[in-house]
Amino acid sequence: MQQNMTRRRRRHTLFYQVADFVTAMLSWACFFLYRKNLEGAALDWSILNDANFWYGW
Numbered sequence: 001m002q003q004n005m006t007r008r009r010r011r012h013t014l015f016y017q018v019a020d021f022v023t024a025m026l027s028w029a030c031f032f033l034y035r036k037n038l039e040g041a042a043l044d045w046s047i048l049n050d051a052n053f054w055y056g057w
Helices: 004-037 045-049 051-056
Strands: none
Touching: 004 045, 004 051, 045 051
């Protein structure tokens, strides 16, 4: 029983870490797009060619 709880806790911790990482990446991408919008840049797929987008992500 104790092993099962430990395994479940590890799985939940891993899920939390992955979810935290993904939401941090999405937040950074949203702020990047917001900043580009304030600068007057076109918000289209060419944003993905910006090296700073990928360095930050």
